[in-house]
Amino acid sequence: MAESCSIEGCGTKRYARGWCEKHYTRWRRNGDPNVTQRHFNPADALDARTERRGRCLIWTGAIDRAGYGMIRTEGRTLRPHRVAWELSNGPVPEGKFLDHICWNRACVDLSHLRVVTRQQNNSYLSGPKGNRDLPRNVSRHKGVYTVRVNKDGRRYYVGSYHDLADATRAAENKRSELFGIYAGR
Incomplete structure (x- = not known):
């Protein structure tokens, strides 16, 4: 007999990472296998999925392989640090990038972000x-x-x-x- 999902109360057959397909999909979409509510507004997602860890404000939702957070909305993937910046400061100028001064790619703390050129970002x-x-x-x-x-x-x-x-x-x-x-x- 196949093992069941490791989420308490779920008796469904395991699919990946010890979870059933439903919980695995929730984890892939939201960063948490128990999250059923999706945030359709990036600002709401940002409020619901950040927590202070030391000096950084960390995105706790889905993270890509490079360590950057992901907010999926309307068929697009947005970066939480960029959403935080743009909600407070407006769009990042064309040809510019946001640099994490703290070197933590999951950080969305505005005091840890700055607008830089590609050359400045690469030198840092x-x-x-x-x-x-x-x-x-x-x-x-x-x-x-x-x-x-x-x-x-x-x-x-x-x-x-x-x-x-x-x-x-x-x-x-x-x-x-x-x-x-x-x-x-």
């Missing part, structure tokens, strides 16, 4: 894309840590260091010099 990344073992802008070759920072198509060679802490500080200093408040971490 939180870490390395390639080697996750090394800090951003630091590479290792033949026992030496090399620091290089790119901006506007130009590569700035900062130096080579035998100590990882020295290389990390040098990379942070160069990013601060080149990008100012958009230096990232």
Whole structure:
């Protein structure tokens, strides 16, 4: 006999994640297998699906694979941080983006969001894309840590260091010099 749904009181056959198809679908649509009410107004969804966690106001509804929240309404998927911004400040200007200063993609706190260009947003990344073992802008070759920072198509060679802490500080200093408040971490 197939196991039943793990939701209390539901005896239906399991479908995925330990839930029946109905509860799994609710989870996919709303971020919670027990939610039956859907919010057709993005502002109502935002009010119902956020909670303060530390310094961030976190979207608790559905999250995509990249960690961004999702509000589905009228056949469209909206980003909760963008909905929060636009309800308070109006539309994000064409060609601009919202940057999470806190690096938490599920955060909708307006004080953690700012309008930036693509270049500013990319320079404010939180870490390395390639080697996750090394800090951003630091590479290792033949026992030496090399620091290089790119901006506007130009590569700035900062130096080579035998100590990882020295290389990390040098990379942070160069990013601060080149990008100012958009230096990232």
